[in-house]
Amino acid sequence: xxxxxxxxxxxxxxxxxxxxxxxxxxxxxxxxxxxxxxxxxxxxxxxxxxxxxxxxxxxxxxxxxxxxxxxxxxxxxxxxxxxxxxxxxxxxxxxxxxx
Amino acid sequence: xxxxxxxxxxxxxxxxxxxxxxxxxxxxxxxxxxxxxxxxxxxxxxxxxxxxxxxxxxxxxxxxxxxxxxxxxxxxxxxxxxxxxxxxxxxxxxxxxxxxxxxxxxxxxxxxxxxxxxxxxxxxxxxxxxxxxxxxxxxxxxxxxxxxxxxxxxxxxxxxxxxxxxxxxxxxxxxxxxxxxxxxxxxxxxxxxxxxxxxxxxxxxxxxxxxxxxxxxxxxxxxxxxxxxxxxxxxxxxxxxxxxxxxxxxxxxxxxxxxxxxxxxxxxxxxxxxxxxxxxxxxxxxxxxxxxxxxxxxxxxxxxxxxxxxxxxxxxxxxxxxxxxxxxxxxxxxxxxxxxxxxxxxxxxxxxxxxxxxxxxxxxxxxxxxxxxxxxxxxxxxxxxxxxxxxxxxxxxxxxxxxxxxxxxxxxxxxxxxxxxxxxxxxxxxxxxxxxxxxxxxxxxxxxxxxxxxxxxxxxxxxxxxxxxxxxxxxxxxxxxxxxxxxxxxxxxxxxxxxxxxxxxxxxxxxxxxxxxxxxxxxxxxxxxxxxxxxxxxxxxxxxxxxxxxxxxxxxxxxxxxxxxxxxxxxxxxxxxxxxxxxxxxxxxxxxxxxxxxxxxxxxxxxxxxxxxxxxxxxxxxxxxxxxxxxxxxxxxxxxxxxxxxxxxxxxxxxxxxxxxxxxxxxxxxxxxxxxxxxxxxxxxxxxxxxxxxxxxxxxxxxxxxxxxxxxxxxxxxxxxxxxxxxxxx
Numbered sequence: 099x100x101x102x103x104x105x106x107x108x109x110x111x112x113x114x115x116x117x118x119x120x121x122x123x124x125x126x127x128x129x130x131x132x133x134x135x136x137x138x139x140x141x142x143x144x145x146x147x148x149x150x151x152x153x154x155x156x157x158x159x160x161x162x163x164x165x166x167x168x169x170x171x172x173x174x175x176x177x178x179x180x181x182x183x184x185x186x187x188x189x190x191x192x193x194x195x196x197x
Numbered sequence: 198x199x200x201x202x203x204x205x206x207x208x209x210x211x212x213x214x215x216x217x218x219x220x221x222x223x224x225x226x227x228x229x230x231x232x233x234x235x236x237x238x239x240x241x242x243x244x245x246x247x248x249x250x251x252x253x254x255x256x257x258x259x260x261x262x263x264x265x266x267x268x269x270x271x272x273x274x275x276x277x278x279x280x281x282x283x284x285x286x287x288x289x290x291x292x293x294x295x296x297x298x299x300x301x302x303x304x305x306x307x308x309x310x311x312x313x314x315x316x317x318x319x320x321x322x323x324x325x326x327x328x329x330x331x332x333x334x335x336x337x338x339x340x341x342x343x344x345x346x347x348x349x350x351x352x353x354x355x356x357x358x359x360x361x362x363x364x365x366x367x368x369x370x371x372x373x374x375x376x377x378x379x380x381x382x383x384x385x386x387x388x389x390x391x392x393x394x395x396x397x398x399x400x401x402x403x404x405x406x407x408x409x410x411x412x413x414x415x416x417x418x419x420x421x422x423x424x425x426x427x428x429x430x431x432x433x434x435x436x437x438x439x440x441x442x443x444x445x446x447x448x449x450x451x452x453x454x455x456x457x458x459x460x461x462x463x464x465x466x467x468x469x470x471x472x473x474x475x476x477x478x479x480x481x482x483x484x485x486x487x488x489x490x491x492x493x494x495x496x497x498x499x500x501x502x503x504x505x506x507x508x509x510x511x512x513x514x515x516x517x518x519x520x521x522x523x524x525x526x527x528x529x530x531x532x533x534x535x536x537x538x539x540x541x542x543x544x545x546x547x548x549x550x551x552x553x554x555x556x557x558x559x560x561x562x563x564x565x566x567x568x569x570x571x572x573x574x575x576x577x578x579x580x581x582x583x584x585x586x587x588x589x590x591x592x593x594x595x596x597x598x599x600x601x602x603x604x605x606x607x608x609x610x611x612x613x614x615x616x617x618x619x620x621x622x623x624x625x626x627x628x629x630x631x632x633x634x635x636x637x638x639x640x641x642x643x644x645x646x647x648x649x650x651x652x653x654x655x656x657x658x659x660x661x662x663x664x665x666x667x668x669x670x671x672x673x674x675x676x677x678x679x680x681x682x683x684x685x686x687x688x689x690x691x692x693x694x695x696x697x698x699x700x701x702x703x704x705x706x707x708x709x710x711x712x713x714x715x716x717x718x719x720x721x722x723x724x725x726x727x728x729x730x731x732x733x734x735x736x737x738x739x740x741x742x743x744x745x746x747x748x749x750x751x752x753x754x755x756x757x758x759x760x761x762x763x764x765x766x767x768x769x770x771x772x773x774x775x776x777x778x779x780x781x782x783x784x785x786x787x788x789x790x791x792x793x794x795x796x797x798x799x800x801x802x803x804x805x806x807x808x809x810x811x812x813x814x815x816x817x818x819x820x821x822x823x824x825x826x827x828x829x830x831x832x833x834x835x836x837x838x839x840x841x842x843x844x845x846x847x848x849x850x851x852x853x854x855x856x857x858x859x860x861x862x863x864x865x866x867x868x869x870x871x872x873x874x875x876x877x878x879x880x881x882x883x884x885x886x887x888x889x890x891x892x893x894x895x896x897x898x899x900x901x902x903x904x905x906x907x908x909x910x911x912x913x914x915x916x917x918x919x920x921x922x923x924x925x926x927x
Contacts, residue, residue: 105487108540134603135492137537137560138484182731195509195562197489197524 099145100170104153105194106139108132109180117142118154136196146170155185221270221290225325268354270330271430273387274363276380280304281313283378285363286387287349288588289323289332292428295581296323298332298349299589300365312470314340314675315591318347328353335370339591341674341722344368344375386432387588390472390597392423392529395440395462400507402478403521408577410515414555415576422476422525425557429579430588433529438464442477449481450504452493459494459502468498470598474532475502476525482506490524492531498598503528519572526557533595535583536603539563542737544603545680547668547729549737556580623650624696626667626730626740630709630853636721636750637759639771639803640710641853642743644669644728646703648696655733658692660705668729669709674722681726682713684772693733700896706855711768719763721749758800761787771803774859775811777818777828802842802851806860809838813867832870839864843880847887854891858884858901862908869912877912881905 104117110132117125125142132139154165155178164185168176173189180186271294274285282303288295298321302313321334333348344367352361360382367375396402405424409417423433440462444450450458455477460466463475482488482504490505505528510520536544538554553565555575564571579587586595593599630642644660644667657666662683669681696702709717709726718724724747728740750756761767766784770776776785788804795801813835816828842860846852852860861884868877888901 108543132543133495134536134540134543135495135531136484136488137540138488141484182733182737190562193487195487195489195560196484197491197505197527197560 099147100149100174102144102146102151102153102168102170102174102176103193104142104155104176104178106130106132106141107177107179107194108137108139110139113157113180114159115140116156116158118156119144119146120148120151121154138196153187155187157185218292219290219294220267221294221323221325221330222267224290224294224296225323266356268356268358268360269385270351270353270360270363272360272385273383273389274380275383276362276365276378277305278376278378280306281376281378282310283365283380284383285349285365285378285380286588287332287351287363288387288430289330291385292430293578293581293584295585295588297321297585297589298334298347301592312592314338315593316342316345316347317589317591321347326353337723337725339593339675342367344373346370346372346375384432385430386427387430388472388595389432389434390426390474391436391465392433392474392476393436393438393463393465394476394478395438395442395458396478397480398441398443400478400480401511403505403518403525406515406518406522408519411519412573413577414574415578420522420577422522422529425522425526425577426529428577429584431533436465440464442479444480449483450479450506451483452491452495455479455491455493455502455504456496463502466501468501468598470498470593470596471501472596473501474529474597476529477502477504479504479506480511481508489520490528492528492602494532495602499602500532500534500599501597503532522577523557523561530558530579530583531602532597533587534590534600534602534604535579535586538580542729542731545670547670547680547737549729549739551580551582554580556583558583622732622734622738623648623652623654624656624730624732624738625649626728626738628726628728628740628743630726630743630745632744633746633748634718635748635759635800636755637762638710638747638800639708639762640718640745641706641708641856642726643853643855644705644707644740646696646730646738648701653695653697655693655695656703657730657733658694658703660703660730661707666731667705669707670727670729671709671717672725672727674720674724679714679717681709681717684711684713684769702894702897704855704897706853706859708772711765711772715765716763716768718745718747721747723747754795754798758791758795758798761791761795762800762803770807773807773811775807775809777811777816779818799850802845805838806842806852806856809835809842809867810860810863812838813863813870830867830870832867835867836864836871839867847883854888858888858904861887862904865905865908866912869908874912878909881908 102119106115110130113130114128115125115130116123124144127140130139149171150167150169152165152167153176156163162180162185164187166176166187166189168189173191175190175193177188177190177194178185269290271287271289271291274287276283282305283300285300286298288297297317297319299315299317301315304311304313316336316338318334318336321332324331330351330353331348336345336347338345346368348366348368349363351363354361362382363380365378365380369375394402405419405421407417407419408415423435426433442458442462458477459475465473466475482491486509488506489510490503492500492503494500494502505524510517535558538556538559539550539552541548542550552563556579558579559571561568561571625647627645627647628642629645631640634640646656646660648654660667662669662681663685671679671681673679711717724745726743726745730738732738750759764784764787766781767787770781770784770788788808791801791804812831815830818826818828839860842851843864846857846860861880865877865880868880885902885905889898
């Protein structure tokens with residue numbers, strides 16, 4: 099089973115964030131805030147049973163929702179950012195680096 | 198290293214490095230040549246040649262042969278005058294000149310030195326002759342000064358001669374001379390920072406990288422971390438101490454452990470603002486192999502330490518070495534208070550993001566086109582705005598242990614920042630407001646958004662910061678940078694509108710005088726205001742910088758009126774344009790005292806405005822028992838208060854245009870409420886006439902006519918349906 103890594107990256111500020119993977123809620127977290135020194139707020143990693151898999155991100159208090167269909171074997175890394183009031187989802191074949 | 202001229206430093210490197218170095222003659226001649234090329238266009242702002250040299254340049258003759266090179270003048274100088282010491286930074290030649298001068302003032306008492314404040318001249322006039330370089334302009338200071346003009350004169354010397362001193366002459370804006378500092382040349386570097394590099398046991402710390410090893414955008418040369426900063430004009434002076442930190446096998450670092458290690462191993466650590474920084478070369482962080490480095494010091498006095506992690510980039514392969522250099526330079530950039538290129542909008546105050554910056558502070562993976570595109574073009578340097586920050590930022594905004602991370606990292610050079618911004622949004626954000634205000638005077642500014650493109654553009658419908666879109670930053674005379682936080686926030690609105698040929702702009706009046714942090718302009722001095730509009734396509738449109746000088750009180754009456762207008766409750770009353778709330782009783786009483794004791798004072802107009810505006814409308818007061826008590830409009834009192842406000846403002850002696858518009862409509866409503874319909878109509882007609890004479894844009898004048906018609910209709914409706922409220926004022 100492929101492992102999926104979801105990074106909550108830029109634009110989060112004391113946010114309530116919900117992650118759903120294949121329709122199942124896997125993360126429901128408050129106080130998500132981007133560390134501005136590395137532009138990373140939080141990370142979720144797990145093996146996924148289905149592939150491709152749909153990932154849905156919701157920031158309910160900001161009325162933000164984004165979803166993406168991922169081939170977790172090919173692009174096992176997903177970066178999620180809030181950019182200009184919108185959710186931006188970026189799939190990657192390689193690990194995101196932070197510095 | 199510390200004694201090495203960056204120019205001479207590069208003698209040991211490969212030749213192409215010299216391609217970037219320019220003399221002050223070339224800077225001046227280039228400006229003159231551009232003048233020739235552009236014919237009618239003035240030369241690059243601030244750079245002049247003497248007449249002979251300009252004439253020569255206009256003839257586009259080749260650069261004169263230089264048989265004996267003249268010594269560059271840029272660098273750091275220091276001089277004393279009485280108890281004061283001045284550190285002066287001249288940046289007009291050598292490597293990537295930013296054409297600025299800046300400085301820090303200190304007081305010296307015995308063997309103690311205390312920081313006083315800083316200045317910068319962002320757009321100086323540079324005059325070059327064969328004998329001297331003269332740089333002059335208006336300084337921006339972190340504190341109020343009497344003689345803000347600056348003129349620096351430096352005799353030119355041949356390269357074989359010792360550097361000449363720089364003479365800095367202060368003067369008042371009317372030309373009256375102020376103090377003069379004679380500053381001896383101290384260093385070719387603008388700042389000098391002591392760096393201590395420790396390493397985790399078993400980690401091979403980075404030493405240097407040959408930038409030509411892989412494709413890149415800059416000249417090939419060998420760079421260490423210290424040399425990378427030397428190219429930016431910053432001397433990183435190794436303390437020589439290099440502790441080896443022992444850790445348990447397989448262990449990882451948390452930020453807390455890193456901070457603890459800094460305190461234990463950083464021999465220069467004093468937890469005070471100081472030009473000292475610690476860099477730990479470690480193996481693994483708790484966050485795993487994806488974290489290459491972190492500026493972990495984000496509590497208390499911040500930005501004193503950073504760490505790089507070799508778990509994903511150890512080894513001697515070129516790409517690994519390149520990553521090591523990049524990460525080290527990047528993390529130290531954070532210690533100088535630089536944000537990520539793509540994250541500048543998160544600073545306080547915010548600045549537009551620059552994701553396409555070819556800078557140490559970017560993330561290669563986020564660069565448009567990806568990491569390989571970035572590396573192929575990256576010249577191993579900071580971008581210009583970052584360079585200006587490193588060299589010329591006000592001291593506390595850049596020194597380690599100064600302002601918090603991200604605070605004050607953007608506005609050091611607001612005008613230049615705006616000028617260099619690549620903005621193809623087609624939108625222009627303009628701040629308009631008074632250039633001066635009396636001490637204690639309520640300040641409104643106008644925020645205007647223009648569609649300058651030929652296509653219709655959908656934009657946010659509301660420009661007031663309380664709606665959440667537009668953000669405003671204020672730079673105080675002390676140099677402190679604060680984000681203006683409105684007292685009231687409306688629910689975030691997604692309402693949009695279209696700006697097109699028929700309606701090319703939006704306007705909003707913002708009371709800037711009072712926010713969540715209290716009074717914005719509480720002290721005399723020069724303030725700077727800038728706004729940011731996030732467009733719907735993701736563009737971040739930055740406004741002009743609005744200068745506002747708050748004058749000193751000239752009399753006891755000035756002071757007393759300012760005092761009476763300056764309480765928190767009064768501030769809230771201005772935000773609300775008046776209120777009957779029992780919780781604001783003291784504020785209303787203070788405004789009443791202004792009218793009773795100082796009714797003729799120019800600032801009494803503002804008390805009349807908010808009280809009159811409020812009295813023209815009803816006020817519902819929720820009682821403790823749950824009942825609502827309604828105070829009906831008091832139109833006679835409102836008229837008496839608003840009429841003189843309108844008269845003064847119509848003569849440009851009071852309110853801004855948008856508030857004058859509001860005051861006149863409210864006056865008309867009050868007149869309508871007393872049955873004086875003709876009087877109300879005359880007020881509204883006069884309002885349209887006043888604004889017609891102000892040569893407003895046609896669509897704005899149309900809007901004002903619509904507003905007048907709306908009020909007229911409201912008065913009619915009120916008369917025909919007695920007891921029903923007039924339409925809400927807007």
